[in-house]
Amino acid sequence: METPIAYDIAAPEPAGMVASLSSLGYSLPAAVADLVDNSISVEAKNIDVEFTWAGAESWIAVVDDGWGMTAEELVTAMTVAARGPATARTSTDLGRFGVGLKSASFSQARQLTVTTAKDGEWHTRTWDLDVVEGSGQWRLLHGADDDTMDVLARLRGASDHGTIVLWRRLNGYRTDSASLDDEGAQKQFYAEATRTESHLGMVFARFLTGTRRRNLQVRGTLVEPWDPFMSNHPSVQRLPSEELPLNGSFVKVEAFVLPSAQRLTPEEYDQAAGPEGWLDQQGFYVYRRNRMILAGDWLGQRGMRREEKYNLARIAIDIPTETDAEWGVDVRKSSVVPPVSLRSHLNRHARNARATAAEVLKRRGQIAARTxxxxxxxxxxxxxxxxxxxxxxxxxxxxxxxxxxxxxxxxxxxxxxxxxxxxxxxxxxxxxxxxxxxxxxxEPFGGPGVADGAAVEVAQRIFESLVSGGRSPASARDRLRTMSPFDQLQGFWSR
Known part of the structure; x- marks a missing residue:
């Protein structure tokens, strides 16, 4: 009989855990995308992202008409890492670690309130990070303060189901200096809303089209899907797709080479550049359950860096959810590391796409030269x-x-x-x-060496101009010797 191993319970200290979760590096658009993930997972048809400026009391909310939750389900959803990555999930669940709601929210606000209803009865819970840090306990508050409840009531309206996630005491805006009349801060706040709209249109593009599309809005404006591959444009080149085996599943890879600027209208060209611009949008696009994880990256492939001649190369990768661990999908769902067994195959697709993209631009350059x-x-x-x-x-x-x-x-x-x-x-x-x-x-005049007749003629004109301007012949020759390209050529000025 084995002797029992002694152990201690080493629970994480709440303030330290909050600080860790708050510093995972979410941008505001990425954090909002994590909340939209939850709305899509519960099959919400309508998702509204609200930004309201009120100085230090400004707030952001995500409102959906999905299934909603019972009180018990809400507590589980609000518990940090209540479900590990191995937990069985529905086919619509876009989560993995069970910390997305909390980590995304704590990165942006000191107060997270969620209210939800499944069968007409609304339940509300709040994380107030000041309370957690002050008490040293994970005190999940029932309800919320009066001002927060008023905001939730306005957002809820007459609905009897769905979920509202509300961020208050926003990072960067909760100081006394962020007054209601601060036009600069207000402008920045709503600029973040615009950035968020563009980001959501890229990340959730596949959910915003087709017969089962969601209505996703930011500040009352429908989010337009952004297709990085211009799939419906007649001049797009689709390279042969491939399904690569990985642990009993298949990873689909398909490369696209976009049309050159001459085949696009100015509006199409600007749209195709994407939220980050042409140079930063080239490369691989990784999708997991139709949700974009990574947009525009060469995935660390050796010798593959961003260059303008590869701007037209974009490659879609669809990874099965059950291979999350092999791809190293992080908590923020914003980076991946390709499995070793697939790297040579991905390199092959990347080289083919890059070569084709460079050839398209080269042909256009030759046409431009003839023109x-x-x-x-x-x-x-x-x-x-x-x-x-x-x-x-x-x-x-x-x-x-x-x-x-x-x-x-x-x-x-x-x-x-x-x-x-x-x-x-x-x-x-x-x-x-x-x-x-x-x-x-x-290289000017054929490169370094003895100057040819054309170079000598140009040098002679410069020499005469310098002399007529008051320099002595010796001084003019000295000046020529330091001027490009004559500093690399041999002629009368170098003797």
Whole structure:
């Protein structure tokens, strides 16, 4: 018979646990998304996110018409980590650790109140972090103060079911300095509401379309879904999808290459850029039960960093909920670590998508370069002979010809030409033609070495200009030796 092992009960101290949960790094939009997760899990058809500015008394609430909870279920929902990740869940449950409601709320507010009804009877519980820290106990309060109950009554209306989550004493706004008349703080508050609306449209896009779509609103405005893959656009390239086996389940991977800017309207182009912009939205998009976990990341794949030539590459990954542990889904549902067994496959899909995206932009760059060959339309010509990017001023352009005309050019012509050249630098053509991983940088006059005739002619004109401006010949040559690109070339100035 084995001797029983002695043990101590080492329960976490409430104030320390509150501080830990409050510092998990949630942004406000991500924290609100965690509350919307709960509303979707209980099959709410209508979800309203309310932001109300009232200075230090400002509040945020998420109101849904889902199943609601009994008093016992509410206490369980309000208990920190009442359900572990191994707990059996319904097919609609988007949670994992059982701390989302609490950790998201504690990161944003000192008071969390939840009121809910399943069969017409409303039950209310409150976490007041000042009470928890002051008492040293997890005192889940019944009901709430009068002001909070008034807010809940207005939000509840005549409904007999559903759930309301209310945040009061918001972090950053609960000081006396956050007065009702502080226009700067009010503007920031409602800017966060706009950011939240964009974030929810990205994270829950799959729930906002189709026959079973939810009506999700922020401040009374319907949230528009954002499809990072432009799935319905006729010019999108869909690369072959694949289902990768993982512990008895399958992970679906599908890559998309978006159309170049020339195939999109300005509105489509701006919309496709997404909440974070083109560069930050390229890469993998990870979904779990149709809820986006990660948006725009190369998942640490070796040698894969964000570059503009890969902006059009976006890859969807759908992971089964039962493989959460293998993917390292974190508490905030905002990061993942791919399983080792899948990394080479994901790398293959990423390389294919990146190569295709780069080729689309390269073709557009070649078209742009040919277009720039119109002698009357553009002041610059961009070409790529022998794998080197070459950018030249178009000598057939009328303004260039006027400036070069012997005895006929004027200061006005030269000023107009300089302004044209400054305003029409072919940034787009250079960007899409330039391969950042090859040595194709254009080098003046063919690169370092002995100056050719063209370089000598330009240097001679500069030399004469310096001399006519009052410098001695020796001083003019000294100045030329320090000017780019003549500091890398050998000529009369270097002797």
């Amino acid at each position: 720039h060959g119109d002698p009357l339309a553009y002041a610059w010509l961009v070409r790529r002979p022998d794998d080197r990017v070459v950018c030249k001023i178009n000598r057939s352009h009328p303004l260039v010809q006027a400036a070069l005309r012997p005895g006929g050019n004027s200061a006005a012509d030269v000023r107009a030409l300089l302004l044209l050249l400054e305003e029409t630098i072919p940034v787009t053509a250079l960007r899409v033609m330039h391969e950042t991983d090859s040595s194709d940088d254009p």
